[in-house]
Amino acid sequence: MRAPDHPVMTKGDVLLAVENVSLGFGGVKALTDVSFDIRKSEIRAIIGPNGAGKTSMLNCINGFYYPTDGRITFKGVRRPKMRPYEAARGGIARTFQNVALFKSMSTLDNIMAGRSIKMRSNFFWQLFRHGPAIKEEIEHRRFVEEIIDFLEIQHIRKTPVGRLPYGLQKRVELGRALAMEPELLLLDEPMAGMNLEEKEDMSRFIIEVNQQYGTTIALIEHDMGVVMDLSDRVVVLEYGRKIADGTPDEVKRDQRVIDAYLGVAH
Amino acid sequence: MTSAVQTHPQDHPQPAEIVLNVNNIEVVYDHVILVLKGVSLNVPKGGIVAVLGANGAGKTTTLKAISNLLRAERGEVTKGTIEFKGERVDRLSPNELVRRGCIQVLEGRHCFGHLTIEENLLTGAFTRRDGNAAIRRDLEAIYDYFPRLKQRRTSMAGYTSGGEQQMCAIGRAMMSNPSMILLDEPSMGLAPQIVEEIFEIVHKLNDTQGVSFLLAEQNTNMALKYATYGYILETGRVVMDGPAQMLRENEDVKEFYLGVSEGDRKSFRAVKSYKRRKRWLA
Amino acid sequence: MLYREAGQFKTNYVADSAIFPLREDRIGIGLIILAAYALAFLGNSFLLQAVMIPFLVFSLASIGLNILTGYTGLLSLGTGAFMGVGAYACYKLMTAFPGVNVIVWIFVSGFFSAGIGALFGLPSLRIKGFYLAVATLAAQFFLQWCFIRIPWLVNYNVSGALDAPLRTLFGVPIMGPNATPQVRYLVVLTIVILLTWLASNLVHGRIGRMWIAIRDMDLAAELMGIRPLQTKLLAFAVSSYYCGVAGALLVFLWYGGAEYDVFNINQSFFILFMVIIGGLGSLIGSFFGAALIFILPIVLGIVLPAVMSPFGITVGSDVIEHLRFMIVGALIIFFLIVEPHGLARLWQIGKQKLLAWPFPY
Amino acid sequence: QDSVYVPLFTYRTGPFAGSGTPIADGMHDYLRMLNERDGGIGGVKLVLEECETGYDTKKGVECYESVKGKNPVVVNPWSTGITLPLIPRASVDKIPILSMAYGLSASARGDIFPWVFNPPATYWDGLSMIVKYIGEKEGGLDKLKGKKIGFLHLDASFGKEPLPLLQELAKQYGFEVALYPVAAQDMQNQSSQWLSARRDRPDYMIMWGWGSMNGAAIKEAVRSGYPMDKFYSVWWPGEDDARSGGAGAKGFKMLNWHAVGANFPAIQDIQKHVVDKGLSKAPKDKVGELLYNRGVYNSLLIAEGIATAQKLTGKKAVTGEDVRRGMENIKLDPARLKELGLEGFTDQLVLSCADHNGHRAAFMQEWDGTKWVKISNPIEPMTEQVRGQLEAAAKDYSEKNAGWPKRTEACDKAS
Amino acid sequence: MDILYKVFIEPFVFMGEAPDLLIQTLWEGLVSGVLYALIALGFVLIFKASGVFNFAQGIMVVFSALTLVGLYEKGVPAFLALILAVLVMLVLAIVVERVVLRPLVNQPDIILFMATFGLTYFLIGFGELIFGGNPKEMITDALFLPQGTTELDMLGGMVRFQHLDIAAAVIASIMIALLAVFFSKTRVGRALRAVADSHKAALSVGISLNQIWVIVWFAAGIVALVAGIMWGARSGVSFSLQVIALKALPVLILGGFTSIPGAIIGGLIIGIGEKLGEFYWGPLVGGGVETWLAYVIALLFLLYRPQGLFGEKIIERI
Ligand SMILES: Nc1ncnc2c1ncn2[C@@H]1O[C@H](COP(=O)(O)OP(=O)(O)OP(=O)(O)O)[C@@H](O)[C@H]1O
Ligand SMILES: Nc1ncnc2c1ncn2[C@@H]1O[C@H](COP(=O)(O)OP(=O)(O)OP(=O)(O)O)[C@@H](O)[C@H]1O
Ligand SMILES: [Mg+2]
Numbered sequence A: 001m002r003a004p005d006h007p008v009m010t011k012g013d014v015l016l017a018v019e020n021v022s023l024g025f026g027g028v029k030a031l032t033d034v035s036f037d038i039r040k041s042e043i044r045a046i047i048g049p050n051g052a053g054k055t056s057m058l059n060c061i062n063g064f065y066y067p068t069d070g071r072i073t074f075k076g077v078r079r080p081k082m083r084p085y086e087a088a089r090g091g092i093a094r095t096f097q098n099v100a101l102f103k104s105m106s107t108l109d110n111i112m113a114g115r116s117i118k119m120r121s122n123f124f125w126q127l128f129r130h131g132p133a134i135k136e137e138i139e140h141r142r143f144v145e146e147i148i149d150f151l152e153i154q155h156i157r158k159t160p161v162g163r164l165p166y167g168l169q170k171r172v173e174l175g176r177a178l179a180m181e182p183e184l185l186l187l188d189e190p191m192a193g194m195n196l197e198e199k200e201d202m203s204r205f206i207i208e209v210n211q212q213y214g215t216t217i218a219l220i221e222h223d224m225g226v227v228m229d230l231s232d233r234v235v236v237l238e239y240g241r242k243i244a245d246g247t248p249d250e251v252k253r254d255q256r257v258i259d260a261y262l263g264v265a266h
Numbered sequence B: 001m002t003s004a005v006q007t008h009p010q011d012h013p014q015p016a017e018i019v020l021n022v023n024n025i026e027v028v029y030d031h032v033i034l035v036l037k038g039v040s041l042n043v044p045k046g047g048i049v050a051v052l053g054a055n056g057a058g059k060t061t062t063l064k065a066i067s068n069l070l071r072a073e074r075g076e077v078t079k080g081t082i083e084f085k086g087e088r089v090d091r092l093s094p095n096e097l098v099r100r101g102c103i104q105v106l107e108g109r110h111c112f113g114h115l116t117i118e119e120n121l122l123t124g125a126f127t128r129r130d131g132n133a134a135i136r137r138d139l140e141a142i143y144d145y146f147p148r149l150k151q152r153r154t155s156m157a158g159y160t161s162g163g164e165q166q167m168c169a170i171g172r173a174m175m176s177n178p179s180m181i182l183l184d185e186p187s188m189g190l191a192p193q194i195v196e197e198i199f200e201i202v203h204k205l206n207d208t209q210g211v212s213f214l215l216a217e218q219n220t221n222m223a224l225k226y227a228t229y230g231y232i233l234e235t236g237r238v239v240m241d242g243p244a245q246m247l248r249e250n251e252d253v254k255e256f257y258l259g260v261s262e263g264d265r266k267s268f269r270a271v272k273s274y275k276r277r278k279r280w281l282a
Numbered sequence C: 001m002l003y004r005e006a007g008q009f010k011t012n013y014v015a016d017s018a019i020f021p022l023r024e025d026r027i028g029i030g031l032i033i034l035a036a037y038a039l040a041f042l043g044n045s046f047l048l049q050a051v052m053i054p055f056l057v058f059s060l061a062s063i064g065l066n067i068l069t070g071y072t073g074l075l076s077l078g079t080g081a082f083m084g085v086g087a088y089a090c091y092k093l094m095t096a097f098p099g100v101n102v103i104v105w106i107f108v109s110g111f112f113s114a115g116i117g118a119l120f121g122l123p124s125l126r127i128k129g130f131y132l133a134v135a136t137l138a139a140q141f142f143l144q145w146c147f148i149r150i151p152w153l154v155n156y157n158v159s160g161a162l163d164a165p166l167r168t169l170f171g172v173p174i175m176g177p178n179a180t181p182q183v184r185y186l187v188v189l190t191i192v193i194l195l196t197w198l199a200s201n202l203v204h205g206r207i208g209r210m211w212i213a214i215r216d217m218d219l220a221a222e223l224m225g226i227r228p229l230q231t232k233l234l235a236f237a238v239s240s241y242y243c244g245v246a247g248a249l250l251v252f253l254w255y256g257g258a259e260y261d262v263f264n265i266n267q268s269f270f271i272l273f274m275v276i277i278g279g280l281g282s283l284i285g286s287f288f289g290a291a292l293i294f295i296l297p298i299v300l301g302i303v304l305p306a307v308m309s310p311f312g313i314t315v316g317s318d319v320i321e322h323l324r325f326m327i328v329g330a331l332i333i334f335f336l337i338v339e340p341h342g343l344a345r346l347w348q349i350g351k352q353k354l355l356a357w358p359f360p361y
Numbered sequence D: 001q002d003s004v005y006v007p008l009f010t011y012r013t014g015p016f017a018g019s020g021t022p023i024a025d026g027m028h029d030y031l032r033m034l035n036e037r038d039g040g041i042g043g044v045k046l047v048l049e050e051c052e053t054g055y056d057t058k059k060g061v062e063c064y065e066s067v068k069g070k071n072p073v074v075v076n077p078w079s080t081g082i083t084l085p086l087i088p089r090a091s092v093d094k095i096p097i098l099s100m101a102y103g104l105s106a107s108a109r110g111d112i113f114p115w116v117f118n119p120p121a122t123y124w125d126g127l128s129m130i131v132k133y134i135g136e137k138e139g140g141l142d143k144l145k146g147k148k149i150g151f152l153h154l155d156a157s158f159g160k161e162p163l164p165l166l167q168e169l170a171k172q173y174g175f176e177v178a179l180y181p182v183a184a185q186d187m188q189n190q191s192s193q194w195l196s197a198r199r200d201r202p203d204y205m206i207m208w209g210w211g212s213m214n215g216a217a218i219k220e221a222v223r224s225g226y227p228m229d230k231f232y233s234v235w236w237p238g239e240d241d242a243r244s245g246g247a248g249a250k251g252f253k254m255l256n257w258h259a260v261g262a263n264f265p266a267i268q269d270i271q272k273h274v275v276d277k278g279l280s281k282a283p284k285d286k287v288g289e290l291l292y293n294r295g296v297y298n299s300l301l302i303a304e305g306i307a308t309a310q311k312l313t314g315k316k317a318v319t320g321e322d323v324r325r326g327m328e329n330i331k332l333d334p335a336r337l338k339e340l341g342l343e344g345f346t347d348q349l350v351l352s353c354a355d356h357n358g359h360r361a362a363f364m365q366e367w368d369g370t371k372w373v374k375i376s377n378p379i380e381p382m383t384e385q386v387r388g389q390l391e392a393a394a395k396d397y398s399e400k401n402a403g404w405p406k407r408t409e410a411c412d413k414a415s
Numbered sequence E: 001m002d003i004l005y006k007v008f009i010e011p012f013v014f015m016g017e018a019p020d021l022l023i024q025t026l027w028e029g030l031v032s033g034v035l036y037a038l039i040a041l042g043f044v045l046i047f048k049a050s051g052v053f054n055f056a057q058g059i060m061v062v063f064s065a066l067t068l069v070g071l072y073e074k075g076v077p078a079f080l081a082l083i084l085a086v087l088v089m090l091v092l093a094i095v096v097e098r099v100v101l102r103p104l105v106n107q108p109d110i111i112l113f114m115a116t117f118g119l120t121y122f123l124i125g126f127g128e129l130i131f132g133g134n135p136k137e138m139i140t141d142a143l144f145l146p147q148g149t150t151e152l153d154m155l156g157g158m159v160r161f162q163h164l165d166i167a168a169a170v171i172a173s174i175m176i177a178l179l180a181v182f183f184s185k186t187r188v189g190r191a192l193r194a195v196a197d198s199h200k201a202a203l204s205v206g207i208s209l210n211q212i213w214v215i216v217w218f219a220a221g222i223v224a225l226v227a228g229i230m231w232g233a234r235s236g237v238s239f240s241l242q243v244i245a246l247k248a249l250p251v252l253i254l255g256g257f258t259s260i261p262g263a264i265i266g267g268l269i270i271g272i273g274e275k276l277g278e279f280y281w282g283p284l285v286g287g288g289v290e291t292w293l294a295y296v297i298a299l300l301f302l303l304y305r306p307q308g309l310f311g312e313k314i315i316e317r318i
């Protein structure tokens, strides 16, 4: 895999900053005055009890929701109100809490669909499936095959994803996001519903993506083992507010976090 | 098939009355995709039985076969029998089964998005005939179990967070006053605290009201902690079964499902990309 | 035994991403095309004129609608009107510029319906599902009204109808009273094969994936960088293009003259049903659907009296018609129950069984 | 055993079945009667076969294709929509088309459309007759000046065909025209048209409708209190349509060119040989009703075409080609009608090589609450104005259809 | 300028000049609106309960009315015929559930839509086979439906109110009110909405789809019968009545597929809107705009509210 297109930032710079973001739906306040940042090439975990606003936070980051208040800066530029596809083209990819794959397509096509934004050949060539169209198709196919190899899903390359077990679907979803060669990868509970072995596999992929390509990752996860092991820094939300932010160890020891979220067991 | 604990259910001394008996079923989807290749399992009255196994092993399929929801997905039990409380139920409609006290909590929530949380819970009581007061009482009980639901009782379920929906789905099943619940991945997407709570609730229901549970779960740790008996499914077959205690101590289970080898929990950061092999898949 | 995947290894991505990776499939398609051409010389004029030409025309329209409804998931009830736009555009063009070969105009007329289709597709950004149907219904009724009300469209013909003037290709009449069914069949067949090939290229490439992505999960698609409006409008345009060409073929190469009324709402439903029963999101399904919905009633009309007469039952044509309605209705339900994903899926399952044969799974 | 094959395109199903059924019965029963009573025509049996079109162009074309191979001697599409696609085919397949008082009006020109016949009058003829009648009632066409005439029509080519003529007449006689188009899907939902009529207050209303549009229009007219005696229609409503208006429909008027009722020897023969023997689908009391007799008239033309063809060629089993000649030589004068047992059934009709229509007169009849009553003498069409329309249309057609084949069929000297 | 005057000023001037005609127009719009709503209501019931867009509703209107009239013509007393017609609709509901819906549980909406199309075909054939294709007259007198007209002199003109229309409006309103209460306030009503949301989940909590479906199809059958009687009394009972059902589409969509009040409000907006449009603006383009105006009105509303006026909010969450 190649590195993302614009290597303007180096490790440690603030890639994305969330400042005083609030988000409300009618009467429900999903987020209240949340600020945190994500640095280049780190794995940033977002944790919190159910309904704390984690998914909503990701939705704000990639333009699906627009915060009612506050601002989000990406690569040093304040983000205007934009449609989600613009965020995607700006280099933000994500996976979803409830798998949102293109059900009827095969694994291969799903990941290829993730590369749509990188493909350029025009309608005319597409029509004849010739010249640039087929060349491009093959070139990207090669790239996608790399992802497939990387995620070890060769055997389900041609299976319609609707039929795959949940765990594999999550993996395909990751593949689809990777196909976009994102700068910032948002993962919403990538390991929910997986058994240990699969969690290990998934962790491996996440770490490898992060280390090899320097992709910045924001991760929501409820498995504390995973979160504590993988992430560089953790932000904790509760009822839409930030209650803690720091390294896993700091967070783990924070009394508010223990009360609100971890419980005694951890 | 070399596992030491590999036995057949029939070989067991049967400790209690069996409420659910699944006998050698085979399931085919779409007329061509064979998913279960002869699965047998028992749930004793008042027992908590866990079905474990990797993704795609067929846990969900097994549960759906029992609750007769397969037909709605163009799946079909082509062989074997299913008995609930001594009666064959594989030809019953799902609502008949609910009436008889066996209800399933579907994997992946499936709340009614356009109904409020409270209405969702009330639909769970659809088959009940014991009057409004009793239903109200149970509703309150569920709000006690899941205070978060009480806060969100008037929100449309479609807008609630993933975890809230999961609680709603479990609560909804409990509203039918069942004697047996088929729970598919209850812990998925829940915060650790809630997971614990849910298992506590399972335990409590089991303890106080004698509800039996068949539990498909990825969180092996939790499942084996609360279950009395376990089955391990791989690619549509039962590859191992035994009392939870025994499974917990089995080396393979420890390594592959619990993530402890030689007593320690491994760090996720340390996993290497070597491919291990499960012994029973040799 | 004849139908096997085994032994056919793909050594490069070109071969693997081919549309028909299996050799048997390629041979099969070749044979079918060959047979279709042979039919022009073997079939009688009833078969060509009353069965095959309309079957091909409707298949083409179904492909058009399938692109929109099947691939992109946008329900349209305006197919009839979009076909009409093609027919009227073709009429205007070929009468205004008789010097240019009519085949050119048939292809060009599709662009007019593409434009109109895209225009009525604009609300699709905001409106979804059955609600979108109202936008296309507005198109249906508004355009139909235009067809009646704008006499310019029919060159102020007193009859208000479209007629097919004589047009030739290489000196052979292909349109008008003197064009033989054979010739017209060959022209229609060639156009349909060509356009089917192009459609198949489209749906198997990037654009097709974008359409399906929008259909399966439009929010996720947008979050992957796929622009919803452009993609949907493209689907509307391409779909309407196909419908437009089909409309032109319908009037000029099949009927040879028609009123605005052939483009009414029933036509829209008729095509929609072909698409659904054939299989949403399947090109081959479009052909199956057209066959079932169009040819089945014809066959029944022939078969029913023949079946009943040996029993001494002779019934009027009206009773036959009633029975035909009932049987077609019942068969539609039957097929849906057997395979809700359409005949194309049945076909696929059949092929899978064949691959696995002699084992059941 | 010789026979000629006569397919009958009918519609006993679909939205237009109400009008289609009695016509189908009349058509079928008359020919069947000839078979039963006389053993056919000129000693050859008629092989009758109905093909159900449901008034749907698609099915109509399919019917045509399926009967084509059996050497039909004539085809009756009974729908303008079906007629249009058949016109170009007729000359190629050598099958005459009889579109009786409907279809393409320009096809009255035998020199351009040798294979198409649309007797006994075109819609232009019909319109001119109604206007003439109204003018007479007012005391002369010039009295129409300043009047307003409403035109309630099916919003389709059929309903719009008379429009140019109506506009021309309006210019000529100084009356005003108000249009009330009714879309096919709103046939039974005409309240806005009649509301508009209340606003415009037309002095007369002329209707050009078909199927359930007629009945619904009469009902709405009654509902909205439009004076019935000012409401005129072309020749398509039937008894059922008028009846649906209840008592209020009294006074409704329409054009017709043949008698209503069963008091003709030929129709009595139908009763005797067909209906009483249970060979007909028509209930006894419907025999002789307006649209039934319309069907009989249609079959009368078919039979005459065949008989004349037999006379001309001397053959018994005539072909489509022969019948085309036969039709061009039809001469239904009172003597011939009497011979056929239909004395006084209709005005005389003479067709020729050049004139495939006849442009015959029709009369006005009025609904008296239970039946039709003839209230006028035959009204001749305004030939001059109509001819103008026809010439223009035919010229238009041949100009626009550069490839339209020139007539090659020879004319019989008789005509 | 002239155009602007004609479009924006003249119609209103005319409204002011002839208020009697305006009132008559509004009344006609109201009546047809209520009748559209009645047809739309049948769609709503079934859609609400099963997520099925019932293409067959139009033919059910015709079929039920034909049954009533057909039985009466065979000599059955009117009220007995009415009861029998209701029973026939019950049988239809049961058969539809058994044969069509049960095997198609949990299938995509469009498939069920298609199945109802098969049903339409079947009912057309079946209805014509039994009752023949001829139009029939509704037995208005035998059912004691009022007839006649009240003419009121008002506002310098005369406004006519048909008694039948008044009855139609009243009956339809009562019917709609009853159904609205039944479906929003009862246990069955809640179950119905659940079923519409997800068949699978509804099955899993033990809601008997079969029972629910029979209930709603039966209810829709009764609504169809009432609609058939009312439309039939206005314009005769024939198979072409089926096409009027198409007008219910914009009503339905405007109101929001799932809402009973939506059906009535949508009906009124469409009914009145199209009559006003046709009457005051139609002449500018030669009339006949009614055929598409309804759809355009609905479309405009939808652009503002994509789920219709009263439709359930489209949940977009990821
Ligand atoms: N509707 C379906 N059609 C075809 N195949 C299916 C269908 N549903 C499931 N399968 C297949 O059946 C197998 C077993 O699936 P199942 O959902 O039962 O697994 P599971 O053990 O519950 O997995 P998970 O842990 O991911 O939930 C999988 O391989 C899956 O691909
Ligand atoms: N579109 C919306 N409309 C209304 N309320 C919403 C919407 N989206 C989110 N919410 C509410 O905002 C709150 C936060 O939801 P969110 O999905 O972000 O939680 P979460 O932290 O991801 O929880 P979980 O871990 O359970 O997934 C919830 O209470 C939810 O009901
Ligand atoms: Mg979440």
Ligand SMILES: [Mg+2]
Binding pocket: A166, B059, B060, B061, B107, B184, B185, B216
């Ligand atoms: Mg599962």
